[in-house]
Amino acid sequence: MRTGRRAAAVVCGAVALAVPLVVGGGAAARAAGSCNVTTGPYQRQVEQFLGRPADGVQSAADCQAIQAFQARHGITPTAGYAGSLTWQTMSTMLAQRAAGTNPNKDGKCPVDLGRIACVDLTRQLSWVQDGATLKYGPVPVRTGKDGTETRTGLKRIYYRSVDHWSTIYDVSMPYAQFFDGGIAFHSVEKSMWNPPGSGGCVNMRPADAKAYWNLLAKGDDVYVYGRKPGT
Numbered sequence: 602m603r604t605g606r607r608a609a610a611v612v613c614g615a616v617a618l619a620v621p622l623v624v625g626g627g628a629a630a631r632a633a634g635s636c637n638v639t640t641g642p643y644q645r646q647v648e649q650f651l652g653r654p655a656d657g658v659q660s661a662a663d664c665q666a667i668q669a670f671q672a673r674h675g676i677t678p679t680a681g682y683a684g685s686l687t688w689q690t691m692s693t694m695l696a697q698r699a700a701g702t703n704p705n706k707d708g709k710c711p712v713d714l715g716r717i718a719c720v721d722l723t724r725q726l727s728w729v730q731d732g733a734t735l736k737y738g739p740v741p742v743r744t745g746k747d748g749t750e751t752r753t754g755l756k757r758i759y760y761r762s763v764d765h766w767s768t769i770y771d772v773s774m775p776y777a778q779f780f781d782g783g784i785a786f787h788s789v790e791k792s793m794w795n796p797p798g799s800g801g802c803v804n805m806r807p808a809d810a811k812a813y814w815n816l817l818a819k820g821d822d823v824y825v826y827g828r829k830p831g832t
Contacts, residue, residue, distance in 0.1 A: 636664040641683030648683075650691045659683070675795035689830050690794050696724045697741055704728050704739035710824050711755075718758075718786070718817060720744070720803055722751060723827030725793070727786075727803060729816050737816055740809045743789070746798030747832040756780040756823040763814065774802070776810040780823040786813050798829065 638659055641647065645657035651666045664681030671679040676687055704726055705712065710719035716731045720742065728738030745751040758780045765777035765787065774787040786803045788810035805813065 635678075635680055636661065636668065637680040637682040638664060639682060641687075643685065643688035644683040646683075646688055647691065650695070674792040686796060686831075690796065693725050693830055694741075694794065697726055697739070700724060700726055700739050702735065704735070705730065709826055714822050716817070717822040717824055718780075718813065720751070720823065720825040721827050722753070722825065722829040725829065727805070727809075729813065737812055738809075740805065741793040742809075743791075743793045743795065743799055743804035744829050745784075745801040745832070746796075746829075749799070749801045750829065750832050751784060751799075751801055751803060751825055752781055753825045753827070756825065758817060758819055758821050758823060761814070761819055775807070776805075776814040778813065778817060781825075786810060797831065 638661070640657065640659040644659060644663075645655050647653075647667060648655040648657070648663060651663075651670065653663055653666055659681075663683075666681075667683060667687065668679055668681040670691075671677070671681070671687060674690060676690060700706075704721070704724075705719060705728070709721070710730065711717065712730050712733050716729065716736070718727060718729050720727045722744055725742055725744060726739040727742045728740065729736040758778050760779040762777045762779075763775070765774040765785075766772075767774055774785065777785045777787040779785040784801045784803070786805055788807045789799075789804040790807070791804075793804065793806060
């Protein structure tokens with residue numbers, strides 16, 4: 602056990618945290634030698650997303666732009682190919698943007714329970730509502746990968762640990778708020794679009810995890826619904 606930290610056995614977040622975040626242009630530059638010049642099955646869609654000329658044909662400039670996107674979000678192989686995983690990631694981003702400031706437009710997250718944290722696995726989005734009032738978000742999240750999916754249903758925050766440490770995986774889980782066994786909201790230092798996903802936890806950017814910590818309390822409801830793409 603580590604001094605100054607409340608250690609607890611948890612079952613999420615470990616595999617995801619074991620993979621380092623690849624950021625910046627350096628990674629794309631290093632991968633440039635292995636650029637895939639083949640036109641991918643989602644070439645035109647990927648070009649449109651990246652603001653490239655959407656001719657549906659791979660070019661050296663297309664490849665470099667795709668590589669940079671892949672490197673930024675830890676998508677491997679980082680070869681600049683417009684494949685299914687790259688387009689799936691972009692599609693999720695587009696769905697998140699479309700949510701705008703009314704993420705619960707479809708009414709799938711119950712708003713008659715008081716303060717509640719909603720988690721939409723399909724769009725990889727979360728937000729906090731108090732009745733019909735949106736209190737925070739929506740923000741992108743990173744949920745459980747195939748085989749360790751974040752479980753759906755109505756949950757409740759039962760334990761909070763601001764400086765949490767997982768003794769199982771020996772990783773930090775700042776601003777951890779547990780709501781379903783070992784599944785918690787917590788901060789990670791990586792892209793929210795880094796595949797394949799977490800070990801079950803709802804990963805958040807540091808600022809968002811801190812905001813959730815300040816907004817939520819033990820006993821508050823959490824509602825998880827939908828299905829993460831690729832699971």
